């Protein structure tokens with residue numbers, strides 16, 4: 042049967058111990074358009090702050106429930122480290138939200154709906170107890186693996202997005218994105234390994250990928266639109282697909298081509314997250330990140 | 340001809356539908372998803388709000404009064420207190436003693452305790468006008484329940500949460516009395532403001548009149564609510580003096596529990612698994628718990644990520660983190676840094 046789990050091995054034995062890092066970012070000096078002259082790219086990236094606090098809290102919530110199913114010492118240690126890192130990510134992005142509000146762009150109408158999505162629709166009680174609830178836990182573990190494919194993709198992108206430096210992006214925001222991106226690259230295999238360990242079915246992997254991808258597209262385009270239409274400094278601004286393609290070509294956002302290419306990658310039966318991204322680059326960034334090394338006061 | 344008409348009708352309908360959808364999304368950005376009633380993202384009770392110290396006065400000997408301002412300070416009700424983060428990172432709780440109607444402004448008063456844990460000394464030495472002081476959103480576990488009559492008892496700096504209660508009770512037309520004890524008249528803050536209430540207020544400076552006489556509390560009629568904030572002996576005495584059926588509200592400050600510098604051994608009962616484990620002096624609670632339950636999540640082991648937060652069913656906790664809000668501290672702890680205050684804890688594990 043095509044549904045039998047078979048786990049592709051990681052490409053290199055570059056295993057490192059995962060630990061949450063204490064970070065602190067001071068937002069006082071970050072302007073609303075932290076990527077100067079490009080509100081569309083700014084806001085498209087800002088959608089992360091709308092989704093990640095609720096989303097990553099949900100990762101933590103789901104993973105704490107799945108820990109008892111992990112029968113492998115090493116994997117358990119990885120999952121535990123992953124939980125700590127995601128908890129820090131959620132809190133760090135959550136801190137940006139009051140700052141956006143201070144700048145005149147209150148994100149609450151959007152985030153309250155994201156909160157509902159993760160706390161209610163994707164919560165524990167969506168299905169009745171018993172078999173259905175176990176199925177639901179495994180479904181969510183698979184969903185997280187699919188989402189983590191994209192967080193690793195974005196993490197790798199932002200670590201290499203030199204165009205953001207050239208355009209004079211705000212250093213604190215860039216550090217938040219790169220610290221987070223680097224940890225995403227660092228722990229990119231954990232969610233996939235966990236899914237393969239507790240379930241690993243290919244049908245489930247494909248199905249949850251489709252759900253996650255559709256949801257991400259929906260959430261992202263609504264988020265970019267929400268920010269553009271409510272930006273107090275740009276009364277008539279709108280988000281459009283054209284702006285998205287242009288930013289992708291210029292390198293201020295991931296390109297549409299790279300995004301399309303990542304689809305068959307995840308659906309390939311021989312896929313393993315360690316085939317993409319560079320742990321060495323991630324670890325090097327983390328060693329030099331101001332926010333991850335005692336605070337943003339340089 | 341009719342075909343063209345049909346086409347125009349369909350196009351018109353599509354245009355209208357598009358307009359309607361746009362309107363919907365403008366009002367509800369993730370339509371058709373509903374919103375969570377109390378938003379979580381961006382509203383964490385753990386978040387620190389940057390406030391500015393706009394005035395610093397000394398309303399009595401050894402008492403510092405600060406006014407904090409920021410447009411972000413949430414509304415509050417009498418009895419509320421806030422977590423304040425001192426420059427060294429120490430977190431302390433102080434009652435709000437200003438006027439709730441004064442939005443965007445909090446007032447706190449801090450008594451200097453020379454032999455305390457250092458928080459008040461640092462506050463007195465370092466919190467100056469113009470400095471920034473991060474506070475967390477207020478929380479209230481000493482709420483003023485509406486009633487037609489109250490008896491208030493305050494000891495020393497315990498007057499702070501009571502002060503706004505007096506204003507509210509007066510505004511509501513309630514009957515009330517206040518018994519206010521302190522070491523000496525000059526060390527008791529807010530006596531000038533209290534003088535305006537006339538005979539409803541009884542001041543009892545210890546060096547003039549001894550300890551407050553609580554015997555009248557025994558005659559508290561049913562329906563009269565008793566509120567007391569002050570040192571533990573005073574609160575215990577009030578509880579004893581009041582009739583057993585009286586509703587007595589006490590404000591306990593977590594700050595009264597001293598942090599032990601050294602780590603003593605203690606035992607932890609794991610309620611759900613029914614086991615009891617020993618935590619040695621040199622190891623963390625987390626390490627001991629993980630010996631029994633290796634699935635217990637943790638990550639940073641330094642008290643900042645919150646992964647190891649667990650529910651505490653019984654026992655006093657010696658909290659050694661700055662992450663948890665004091666609401667969370669009431670029934671949970673971080674296993675990686677915090678320990679038992681005494682020699683036993685019961686965890687929901």
Ligand code: FES
Nearest residue numbers: 638639640645675
């Ligand atoms: S392990 Fe991070 S707070 Fe305890």
Ligand SMILES: [Fe+2]
Nearest residue numbers: 097127130225
């Ligand atoms: Fe993350």
Ligand SMILES: [Fe+2]
Nearest residue numbers: 127189192225
């Ligand atoms: Fe992640």
